[in-house]
Amino acid sequence: MEPEREPQRPETTPPPRATPEYKTYQSKPTATFIPVQRNYSREVCVIAGVLFLVIGLVGFVVDDLLGAHLSYTHTAIFVASGALSTWFGFDSEKNARRFSYVFGTLYGLVGIAGFVLGKPGVATVANMAEDRFMWKAIPRVLEFGTADHIVHLLFAIGFLLGAALTFKSFKKI
Numbered sequence: 639m640e641p642e643r644e645p646q647r648p649e650t651t652p653p654p655r656a657t658p659e660y661k662t663y664q665s666k667p668t669a670t671f672i673p674v675q676r677n678y679s680r681e682v683c684v685i686a687g688v689l690f691l692v693i694g695l696v697g698f699v700v701d702d703l704l705g706a707h708l709s710y711t712h713t714a715i716f717v718a719s720g721a722l723s724t725w726f727g728f729d730s731e732k733n734a735r736r737f738s739y740v741f742g743t744l745y746g747l748v749g750i751a752g753f754v755l756g757k758p759g760v761a762t763v764a765n766m767a768e769d770r771f772m773w774k775a776i777p778r779v780l781e782f783g784t785a786d787h788i789v790h791l792l793f794a795i796g797f798l799l800g801a802a803l804t805f806k807s808f809k810k811i
């Protein structure tokens with residue numbers, strides 16, 4: 639007789655051990671920034687636009703604000719300039735820069751013309767004293783004095799510098 643064999647057990651593999659599932663994270667592509675030259679024209683347009691609007695609106699009430707000769711025509715021009723300037727300030731940088739160059743040049747020419755064409759005289763618009771550089775562009779309607787010429791030149795310098803000066807900014811691509 640044959641010796642008894644032990645019954646064979648079917649070979650089984652042990653159950654897999656419980657291992658935590660590790661998620662594989664894919665790294666997101668990092669943003670790339672490139673340097674871009676920008677200018678201050680948009681900021682200048684908005685700030686000057688607000689100043690124009692304030693001067694224009696106050697000019698309807700006070701006709702000799704800080705020595706300026708603010709007739710209704712002059713204040714209407716300030717309000718229109720403020721609206722345009724603010725509009726271009728919120729528009730594209732390219733359009734704001736163009737506007738700044740054009741507007742700065744125009745205001746500069748008006749300021750210089752006031753000093754060149756101005757003569758000693760008294761304004762008929764505001765109750766002001768005699769002015770050394772009174773320029774009556776349209777008598778009794780649009781008259782500019784020394785304070786007006788200085789304000790026009792300051793705005794011109796601001797617009798032209800805002801369009802010309804650049805700074806480095808970074809654009810995400």
